[in-house]
Amino acid sequence: MHPRAGASLSRRRFLALSAAGAATGAATLSGCAMQVSSGVGGGGETVTVMAKPDDFPPELVRQARKDLGVKIVTVRYDITKLIGMMTNGAPPDLVRGVGATDAPYFAARDVMEDLDPYFAGSDVLKADDLDPVNDLWRFDGRTQGKGPRYGMAKDFSQDSMYWYNTALFDRAGEAHPPETEPVTFEEWLETAGRLTRRENGQTTVFGGSYNGVLTPNLLASLTVAAGGSLFTDDFSRVDFTTPEARKALNWYIEYGRARVGPSIVQPDPNTWDGPTFQANRMAMSNSGYWLGGLINSDKKLAPHARLAPAPVFEGGRRVSPCQAGTGLWMPRKARNKDAAWRVFEWFFGEGPAKARAAGGWGIPTLKSLRPLMPAQEDYQKRVLKVQNAELKHFSVIAYTPYATADSLYALFNQEAPAAMNGHLSVDALAGRLNSVMNEQLKRGKEQVG
Amino acid sequence: MTVDQIPATGRTGPVESTGRTAPPQRPRISMTARRHRAFYLFTSPWIIGFLLLTVVPMAYALWLSFTTYDGISPHWSYVGLGNYTELFSDPQTWNSLGRTGLFALTSVPLSIIAGLGLAVQVNRPIKARGLFRTLLYLPAVVPPVGVGLTFKALFDQNSGAANGVITLFGFDALGWLADPYARYVLLMSVLWAAGNVMIISLAGLQDVPRELHEAARIDGASAWRTFRSITVPLLSPVLLFQTVTGVIASVQTIMPLLLSPDGTTAGVTALPQSNYLYMMHVFSQYFALGRYGYASALLWVLFVLILIVTGLIFKFTSGVVFYNVDPEAKK
Numbered sequence: 001m002h003p004r005a006g007a008s009l010s011r012r013r014f015l016a017l018s019a020a021g022a023a024t025g026a027a028t029l030s031g032c033a034m035q036v037s038s039g040v041g042g043g044g045e046t047v048t049v050m051a052k053p054d055d056f057p058p059e060l061v062r063q064a065r066k067d068l069g070v071k072i073v074t075v076r077y078d079i080t081k082l083i084g085m086m087t088n089g090a091p092p093d094l095v096r097g098v099g100a101t102d103a104p105y106f107a108a109r110d111v112m113e114d115l116d117p118y119f120a121g122s123d124v125l126k127a128d129d130l131d132p133v134n135d136l137w138r139f140d141g142r143t144q145g146k147g148p149r150y151g152m153a154k155d156f157s158q159d160s161m162y163w164y165n166t167a168l169f170d171r172a173g174e175a176h177p178p179e180t181e182p183v184t185f186e187e188w189l190e191t192a193g194r195l196t197r198r199e200n201g202q203t204t205v206f207g208g209s210y211n212g213v214l215t216p217n218l219l220a221s222l223t224v225a226a227g228g229s230l231f232t233d234d235f236s237r238v239d240f241t242t243p244e245a246r247k248a249l250n251w252y253i254e255y256g257r258a259r260v261g262p263s264i265v266q267p268d269p270n271t272w273d274g275p276t277f278q279a280n281r282m283a284m285s286n287s288g289y290w291l292g293g294l295i296n297s298d299k300k301l302a303p304h305a306r307l308a309p310a311p312v313f314e315g316g317r318r319v320s321p322c323q324a325g326t327g328l329w330m331p332r333k334a335r336n337k338d339a340a341w342r343v344f345e346w347f348f349g350e351g352p353a354k355a356r357a358a359g360g361w362g363i364p365t366l367k368s369l370r371p372l373m374p375a376q377e378d379y380q381k382r383v384l385k386v387q388n389a390e391l392k393h394f395s396v397i398a399y400t401p402y403a404t405a406d407s408l409y410a411l412f413n414q415e416a417p418a419a420m421n422g423h424l425s426v427d428a429l430a431g432r433l434n435s436v437m438n439e440q441l442k443r444g445k446e447q448v449g
Numbered sequence: 450m451t452v453d454q455i456p457a458t459g460r461t462g463p464v465e466s467t468g469r470t471a472p473p474q475r476p477r478i479s480m481t482a483r484r485h486r487a488f489y490l491f492t493s494p495w496i497i498g499f500l501l502l503t504v505v506p507m508a509y510a511l512w513l514s515f516t517t518y519d520g521i522s523p524h525w526s527y528v529g530l531g532n533y534t535e536l537f538s539d540p541q542t543w544n545s546l547g548r549t550g551l552f553a554l555t556s557v558p559l560s561i562i563a564g565l566g567l568a569v570q571v572n573r574p575i576k577a578r579g580l581f582r583t584l585l586y587l588p589a590v591v592p593p594v595g596v597g598l599t600f601k602a603l604f605d606q607n608s609g610a611a612n613g614v615i616t617l618f619g620f621d622a623l624g625w626l627a628d629p630y631a632r633y634v635l636l637m638s639v640l641w642a643a644g645n646v647m648i649i650s651l652a653g654l655q656d657v658p659r660e661l662h663e664a665a666r667i668d669g670a671s672a673w674r675t676f677r678s679i680t681v682p683l684l685s686p687v688l689l690f691q692t693v694t695g696v697i698a699s700v701q702t703i704m705p706l707l708l709s710p711d712g713t714t715a716g717v718t719a720l721p722q723s724n725y726l727y728m729m730h731v732f733s734q735y736f737a738l739g740r741y742g743y744a745s746a747l748l749w750v751l752f753v754l755i756l757i758v759t760g761l762i763f764k765f766t767s768g769v770v771f772y773n774v775d776p777e778a779k780k
Binding site: 086111199201266269405409443 | 517519520521522523524525526601602605606607608609612616620621622623626627710711713714715716717718719733736737738739740
């Protein structure tokens with residue numbers, strides 16, 4: 001229906017045209033949606049990846065098109081959006097996830113694709129080339145680290161290790177930490193206290209940051225380092241009142257009370273250690289090898305930055321876990337699984353994986369890519385030596401499948417500030433954490449069945 | 450076919466004596482019916498949008514509020530009023546509700562007074578009035594996320610400009626984003642955007658008949674008396690509008706989240722206690738704990754509370770709000 005040139009637009013015609021316009025708009029929108037979900041793109045297949053912008057920047061998307069002939073459509077990672085997409089039956093083909101905590105959670109809810117058959121047939125990702133860190137993405141229905149593989153880590157760090165700034169140590173007259181022997185957590189905290197600088201109520205130099213990647217995971221790791229386990233055998237409860245968990249909790253609360261580094265009662269506006277460490281305002285940061293990507297790019301900082309082994313508790317175990325193991329997984333209802341697997345192989349074993357390994361942003365998760373880790377400069381060789389020595393202390397610390405890391409973190413945040421501000425004893429805090437976290441775990445267990 | 454044979458509802462016109470068929474005639478529709486039809490046709494895009502984007506989600510949220518649904522787990526159950534009864538025994542609900550009420554009671558009057566004060570000033574015949582109006586309105590244009598980031602940077606204890614200034618004068622730096630100061634930073638972030646209130650008050654002020662002010666001046670009324678007895682009563686519908694929308698906005702505010710130094714979803718629970726408002730509780734239950742059912746119940750309770758509070762505001766202000774309505778317009 002077209003109005004004649006020069007004809008006035010009657011109300012009836014206007015409504016008819018509006019309706020036609022709306023229908024066309026709806027068809028166009030529906031066409032857009034179809035392009036994403038049908039797996040058919042211009043000239044090749046389309047794979048929808050839900051990730052953070054840094055994981056799949058536009059140049060990597062273009063590279064995938066060139067290398068694989070696959071069009072990657074990226075969707076910004078958002079757990080609510082992910083749940084919405086899965087509920088609507090149109091999940092992404094690949095999803096970003098934190099292996100240490102997401103893998104058991106999603107696997108227990110049966111929304112992840114078992115990738116074992118894909119790994120078995122792959123010439124790129126071979127089982128004997130996979131670093132043990134990838135076991136974080138295994139789950140046998142009860143315990144993390146065993147059973148089918150549901151994903152893979154893109155790179156990793158032993159996140160209890162810490163970097164230190166030799167210039168700040170020298171300025172404070174402190175001896176540098178030993179490179180291969182761990183200090184104790186108590187010594188670490190005392191040193192951090194001596195390195196902290198304050199003026200007029202402002203902290204000009206943080207002595208040390210020790211927050212781990214995710215607080216619940218950090219607490220689980222600290223408890224293992226103290227010789228115990230935060231979770232019960234069936235992962236359905238936490239117990240902060242065991243001597244080991246209490247030791248771990250007490251140390252972390254002491255860290256918060258001492259205000260030697262960022263914490264929930266003294267947050268760093270940068271929200272992560274990188275910029276503060278780079279600005280020579282943080283003497284120690286437990287960021288693991290991963291922070292080397294930032295450090296290597298700063299030629300002034302790099303010669304002063306050294307890596308040290310994960311601390312231990314006196315009388316405890318020497319463990320050096322990975323608290324993240326961020327990577328990708330494939331939803332069970334993904335529509336374009338074969339093309340997604342091609343992207344998966346490429347991302348974890350080909351060009352992008354090699355580039356990541358050479359950049360120093362984490363340890364490659366394929367053993368064969370280790371030689372690519374930066375070792376041109378003396379300081380890089382030194383860091384690599386410490387890192388390689390630490391690898392033999394790696395261990396998978398299993399996480400509960402009954403709660404997200406975010407939920408336990410939120411509950412910890414709710415209760416811990418009172419203790420960090422000195423208004424609540426650690427024993428009382430342990431009791432409260434048991435109460436609120438176990439309630440959340442109970443709900444989760446009921447919902448997993 | 451004769452005239453008698455023409456079906457009553459047929460579109461065929463009567464056969465003229467010449468044998469030619471007359472042009473078809475539409476069934477008669479009254480003017481009222483046509484107006485109704487036009488109304489519904491023109492408003493149908495909004496009505497459809499309202500149904501799909503408001504009524505359906507609200508109904509869905511209502512249904513969710515009776516379940517333990519978490520979005521992803523395979524097993525969830527219908528718990529009836531379980532979430533609502535839990536809500537009333539949850540101390541965080543009451544505490545956050547109390548703080549929200551206090552926040553609304555302070556932020557709404559302060560922002561209305563600030564906005565009205567600014568409007569009165571920029572309504573004067575001064576030089577560069579337009580420039581002042583623009584500059585004062587500019588903060589209201591900044592998106593809330595920008596306000597959050599700016600205030601976080603300004604009020605950071607260790608690197609913020611606020612502490613930079615006070616330490617220059619020999620005072621110790623303050624933890625602005627922690628208790629007990631965090632509530633003041635939140636309040637400042639609201640007042641900073643008072644330009645929004647100003648622009649509406651300014652429009653109201655320009656509607657106040659000048660002759661009333663002139664008459665008052667001739668009668669010897671002071672400026673304050675004129676403002677109190679003429680300007681404010683005539684502005685009362687505008688002030689009522691600002692009160693109602695201000696209260697609704699303040700109980701729904703997510704500004705504390707934007708001021709959160711943590712920057713993560715779960716970090717909402719680490720907010721200073723004074724800034725842990727009702728919406729923060731909803732946010733933590735929904736996004737951090739994945740309790741869609743419980744969070745939906747919290748939102749439904751908030752919806753009902755807003756209705757009640759709005760009704761009470763209308764009830765208690767009915768005697769002091771003067772509507773300058775043309776009686777003919779009611780017809």
